[in-house]
Amino acid sequence: MYKLGIDVGGTNTDAVLIDENLKVVASVKQHTTANIYDGILNAVRAVLDQSGVNRAEIGQAMLGTTHCTNAIVERKHLAPIGVLRIGAPASRGIPPMVDWSPDLRRIAVQTAVVGGGFEYDGKELAPFDAAAAAAFFEELREKGVRSVAISCVFSTVRSDHEVEAARLCREIMGEDVHVSISSEIGSMGLIERENATILNASLYQVAQSFTEGFAQSLADEGITNAQVYLSQNDGTLMTMDYARRYPILTIACGPTNSIRGACYLSRLKNAVVIDVGGTTTDLGVIQNGFPRESGVAVTIGGVRTNFRMPDVVSIGLGGGSIVRQREDGTVTVGPDSVGYQITEKALCFGGDVCTATDIAVRLGMAELGDRALVAHLSEDFAQKALDAIRTLCEDSLDAMKVSSEDVDVILVGGGSIILPQKLAGARSVTQDEFGSVANAIGSAISKVSGTYEQLIDYDKTPREEALEKAKAEAAELAVAAGAIRETVEIIDAEDVPLQYYPGNTVRVKIKAAGDLA
Amino acid sequence: MRKIGIPEIEDIALGAALLGAGGGGDPYVGKLVAIGAVQECGPVTMLDPDEVPDDALVVPIAMMGAPTVLCEKAIGGGEYKTLYETVSTFYGKPIYAFMPIEAGGVNSMLPIAAAARLGLPLVDCDGMGRAFPELQMVTFTIGGGSATPMAMVDEKGNSCIFRTVTNKWTEEMARAVTMACGGSVSVSLYAMEGRFMKEYGVRGIVTRSETLGSAIRKVKETAGKTPEEAFLEITEGFRLFKGKISDVLREVRSGFNFGKVVLDGIGEDKGKTAYVEFQNENLTAVVEGRLMATTPDLICLVDTETFTPVPTDALKYGKRVLVVGLKCFPLWRTPEGLKLVGPRYFGVDTDYIPLEERCKGGC
Numbered sequence: 001m002y003k004l005g006i007d008v009g010g011t012n013t014d015a016v017l018i019d020e021n022l023k024v025v026a027s028v029k030q031h032t033t034a035n036i037y038d039g040i041l042n043a044v045r046a047v048l049d050q051s052g053v054n055r056a057e058i059g060q061a062m063l064g065t066t067h068c069t070n071a072i073v074e075r076k077h078l079a080p081i082g083v084l085r086i087g088a089p090a091s092r093g094i095p096p097m098v099d100w101s102p103d104l105r106r107i108a109v110q111t112a113v114v115g116g117g118f119e120y121d122g123k124e125l126a127p128f129d130a131a132a133a134a135a136f137f138e139e140l141r142e143k144g145v146r147s148v149a150i151s152c153v154f155s156t157v158r159s160d161h162e163v164e165a166a167r168l169c170r171e172i173m174g175e176d177v178h179v180s181i182s183s184e185i186g187s188m189g190l191i192e193r194e195n196a197t198i199l200n201a202s203l204y205q206v207a208q209s210f211t212e213g214f215a216q217s218l219a220d221e222g223i224t225n226a227q228v229y230l231s232q233n234d235g236t237l238m239t240m241d242y243a244r245r246y247p248i249l250t251i252a253c254g255p256t257n258s259i260r261g262a263c264y265l266s267r268l269k270n271a272v273v274i275d276v277g278g279t280t281t282d283l284g285v286i287q288n289g290f291p292r293e294s295g296v297a298v299t300i301g302g303v304r305t306n307f308r309m310p311d312v313v314s315i316g317l318g319g320g321s322i323v324r325q326r327e328d329g330t331v332t333v334g335p336d337s338v339g340y341q342i343t344e345k346a347l348c349f350g351g352d353v354c355t356a357t358d359i360a361v362r363l364g365m366a367e368l369g370d371r372a373l374v375a376h377l378s379e380d381f382a383q384k385a386l387d388a389i390r391t392l393c394e395d396s397l398d399a400m401k402v403s404s405e406d407v408d409v410i411l412v413g414g415g416s417i418i419l420p421q422k423l424a425g426a427r428s429v430t431q432d433e434f435g436s437v438a439n440a441i442g443s444a445i446s447k448v449s450g451t452y453e454q455l456i457d458y459d460k461t462p463r464e465e466a467l468e469k470a471k472a473e474a475a476e477l478a479v480a481a482g483a484i485r486e487t488v489e490i491i492d493a494e495d496v497p498l499q500y501y502p503g504n505t506v507r508v509k510i511k512a513a514g515d516l517a
Numbered sequence: 518m519r520k521i522g523i524p525e526i527e528d529i530a531l532g533a534a535l536l537g538a539g540g541g542g543d544p545y546v547g548k549l550v551a552i553g554a555v556q557e558c559g560p561v562t563m564l565d566p567d568e569v570p571d572d573a574l575v576v577p578i579a580m581m582g583a584p585t586v587l588c589e590k591a592i593g594g595g596e597y598k599t600l601y602e603t604v605s606t607f608y609g610k611p612i613y614a615f616m617p618i619e620a621g622g623v624n625s626m627l628p629i630a631a632a633a634r635l636g637l638p639l640v641d642c643d644g645m646g647r648a649f650p651e652l653q654m655v656t657f658t659i660g661g662g663s664a665t666p667m668a669m670v671d672e673k674g675n676s677c678i679f680r681t682v683t684n685k686w687t688e689e690m691a692r693a694v695t696m697a698c699g700g701s702v703s704v705s706l707y708a709m710e711g712r713f714m715k716e717y718g719v720r721g722i723v724t725r726s727e728t729l730g731s732a733i734r735k736v737k738e739t740a741g742k743t744p745e746e747a748f749l750e751i752t753e754g755f756r757l758f759k760g761k762i763s764d765v766l767r768e769v770r771s772g773f774n775f776g777k778v779v780l781d782g783i784g785e786d787k788g789k790t791a792y793v794e795f796q797n798e799n800l801t802a803v804v805e806g807r808l809m810a811t812t813p814d815l816i817c818l819v820d821t822e823t824f825t826p827v828p829t830d831a832l833k834y835g836k837r838v839l840v841v842g843l844k845c846f847p848l849w850r851t852p853e854g855l856k857l858v859g860p861r862y863f864g865v866d867t868d869y870i871p872l873e874e875r876c877k878g879g880c
Contacts, residue, residue: 087590088593089593089595089672089673090590090591090592090593091590091591091592092591092592092593092594092672093553093554093592093593093594093596093630094549094553094592095556095557098552098553099548099549099552117590120583120585120586120699120700121699123699125699126673153589153590154589154590156589188588188589189585190589190590190591191549191591297545304545398761398835399835399837401834401835402834403764404763404764404834507585
C-alpha cells in the first residue's frame with residue numbers, strides 16, 4: 001500500500017510516493033499549469049513512471065493546493081453569496097464586510113443582520129428571529145444565489161442559532177445550497193470569524209473545480225482504489241467532501257506541509273524549518289511535530305480573519321536572488337530574484353546575472369552548472385555575499401525563536417544549497433536528499449484532527465474535570481474527521497485566563513489528531 | 518471646527534495606539550464601530566474646546582468590560598441614543614457634545630461613533646492624553662470632577678445611571694452591572710460643563726492622534742531624513758533605546774497585566790541592555806541601569822521598520838523595537854497629578870523627574 005502526496009504551488013507541482021513504512025520511494029517536480037488538471041496529471045504520471053508502482057496499490061492520495069489563496073488575492077472565480085448575521089440588537093454597529101475593499105465586497109449580493117445570538121456564558125442574547133431569516137433566504141432564492149455565509153454572536157459558545165438558520169436555509173433554498181456556518185470555521189472574534197466564513201462561502205465553486213480536477217486526474221491515471229484527501233493549513237487532512245464545505249481551510253497549507261515534511265524527514269519534533277525557494281525563504285517552527293500557529297490576526301487578500309495559520313516569516317532570499325556590489329564595496333543579496341529563469345540567467349548556467357546560487361557554486365558549496373563560468377568572481381566578493389546571506393538568515397532565525405537558547409534547524413527547499421552549514425543560534429543544521437519536495441511529503445504524511453474551543457468557569461467546573469471533558473470532545477471531533485480512535489492523541493492544549501471576568505473564566509482550546517483509517 | 522471622515526479615523530486609530538503607551542488594547546474593533554457609524558450617518562463635526570459654550574453639557578463616552586466580549590458582540594448602535602436620553606433626562610438639559618476619556622484602544626474610537634449616530638459634535642479633548650488603567654486617573658479628578666453620575670447601557674437597551682460615594686464603589690457597581698449585562702457595556706462618565714472641560718481637559722488630543730497616525734503611515738516618505746529621524750521629529754519623541762527583545766516576563770494580578778520586557782541593544786545601542794516595566798501601560802524605562810523615563814511621561818515601543826506601536830500584549834522574543842519617550846500633559850506633572858499617576862502610585866520607588874531632564878546629556 002502506497003501514499004501519493006501532491007503539492008501544487010505557484011511555480012511547481014511536486015509529487016511523492018511513500019510506502020507503508022513512510023519511506024519515500026519516488027519524487028518529482030513539474031511546472032504548475034494554468035489548468036490544475038494537467039499539472040497534477042503530469043506529476044502523477046511522472047512519479048508513477050519513476051517508481052514503477054502498481055496503480056492499484058495506491059491506497060491514499062493527498063493534495064495540497066494554493067487555489068483558494070490565489071482566487072481571493074486575484075479576486076477570480078469567487079461566487080456571489082448571501083451573508084446572514086444573527087446577533088441583533090448586538091453587533092449592528094459593525095455591518096458585515098464594513099472594512100473590505102469595494103471590489104471584494106461585491107461578492108455579497110445581499111447582507112442582513114437578524115435577531116438572535118448568545119452572551120459569553122451561553123445565555124440567549126435575543127431569540128432567533130426565524131421569520132426575518134426566512135424572508136432573507138426567500139429573497140436570496142429569487143436572486144439565484146447558491147451559497148450563504150451564516151455567523152452568530154458567540155456561536156463559538158453555542159451554535160444552536162446558526163444550526164437552526166442553516167436548516168431553514170436548506171428548507172427554503174433547496175438541499176443543494178452551499179451553507180457555511182461560522183462556528184465551524186473560525187474562533188472567538190465575530191468580525192474575523194464572519195470574514196473567514198464569507199470567504200469560505202464564496203470559494204465553493206473553486207473548491208468544486210479543484211476537488212473534481214484532482215479526482216479526475218487520479219481516475220484517468222487508473223488510481224481507483226485510493227481514498228482522497230486535501231491538506232489543511234494546520235498540518236492535518238480533510239476529506240474531499242469536507243474540503244468542498246470548508247475550502248477556506250486549505251489556505252496557506254503549502255508552508256504548513258513543507259514544515260511537516262521537514263519534520264518527518266529529520267525526525268525532529270521541535271525545530272525551526274528554513275524553506276529556501278527561488279525567490280523567497282520561509283521560516284516556520286515545529287512544536288511537538290506540528291507547525292506553530294500565528295498569534296496575530298491573519299490577513300488574506302486584505303481581509304482580516306482569525307482562523308488558524310502557521311506562524312511563517314518570509315524574507316526576500318532564494319537561489320535566484322540577485323547579488324550586487326555597491327560602490328563602497330559592500331555586497332547585497334536580493335530581495336529581487338531571477339526566479340524560475342535561473343537556469344537561463346544565472347552565471348553558472350551561462351547567463352549574465354550573478355545570483356546567490358552562483359556564490360554557492362563559486363565557494364564549492366554546490367555542484368551545479370559550470371563551475372568555470374563563476375571562476376572570475378573574487379573569493380573576497382563571494383565571501384562577502386555569503387556573509388550577507390548568513391546575516392539575513394540568522395536575523396530571521398533569531399526572530400522565530402522564543403528564547404535565546406539555540407535551536408535545531410532543518411533546511412529544505414530547492415534553494416537551500418545557498419545557505420552556510422553553520423548558523424549562529426542553531427544547535428544543529430539538518431538536510432535531507434528529499435528536502436526539495438518536503439511539501440509534497442508533508443501532504444502525504446498528514447494526520448486528521450479535531451479542535452475544541454470553549455469558555456469555561458473553573459469555579460463551576462474544576463480545571464482537571466473541564467480539561468478532561470474538552471480533550472474527549474476534541475478526540476471525538478478527530479474521529480469524526482476520519483482518524484483511527486486508538487491513534488488519536490492530544491497535540492495542543494491551552495487554557496487562557498480571561499481578565500475582567502467574574503470567577504475564574506478561561507478559554508480552553510484543545511486539538512487532537514490521529515492517523516488515517 | 519472640521520470634519521472627521523473615514524481616512525481621519527484610520528489615522529486617529531493608529532496615533533491613539535501610540536499614545537496608548539503600550540496599553541489601551543487593540544483599537545481594531547473600535548475603528549470598525551466608528552467606520553460603521555460614519556458610513557451610515559456621515560462624517561462627524563469636531564470642535565475645538567474653545568468652540569464649546571461654558572455652560573454646555575459635555576459627555577465622555579467609553580466602554581467597560583472584557584475586550585474579548587466586545588470583539589464578539591461589538592456595539593449594537595442604539596446604545597448611544599439610550600445614553601443620550603438617560604444622561605439628558607438626569608441633568609435636565611441636552612448633551613451638547615461627546616468626547617473621548619482616553620487616547621488609546623477602542624475608547625479613542627467609540628466617541629466618534631456616538632457623535633456620528635446622534636449627529637452631535639465631538640470635542641478635540643480628553644482626560645488623559647494617553648491611556649491609564651484606573652477609573653480615577655483622569656485630569657478631571659485633579660479639578661474635583663467625579664466619574665459619577667455614571668450612565669451604563671447595553672446593546673439590548675438596558676440602562677442605568679448611578680451615583681456613588683467613592684471611586685471604589687464606582688468600580689464595584691460598574692463591574693456588577695457590566696457582568697449582568699453580558700460582559701461589555703457602553704458608558705458615559707465624568708459628565709461636565711464646557712468651562713470645566715476647557716480648564717482641565719487635554720486639549721487637541723484627537724488632532725494629535727491623527728497627526729501621529731498620519732506621520733507613522735508616511736514615515737518612509739520624508740525626504741532628506743531617515744525614517745527614524747522623521748519619526749522622532751514629528752512625535753517630539755526622545756530616543757531612549759533601540760533593541761531586540763531578549764525576554765518577556767508577565768503576570769496577571771487583580772485584573773492587571775504586570776510585566777517586564779528586557780532588550781539587547783542593536784545598531785548604535787549594540788552592547789547595551791535596557792528594560793521596560795509595565796502595568797497594562799509602560800511604567801519605566803531603564804537603560805544600562807539608569808532610569809530614563811517614568812510614568813506619567815509616555816514610554817512607547819514601536820517597530821524599528823514600520824514604526825507602528827507595539828502594545829504590551831504583542832511583546833515577544835526576537836522583536837526589534839525602538840523605545841521612545843513622549844512628554845505627558847503638563848497637569849500630570851503637578852503634585853496633584855503625580856499623586857494620581859506618578860511613579861510611586863504604581864509602586865516604583867522614585868521621585869518623578871521629567872523625561873527631558875532625565876535625558877539631558879544623552880541617552
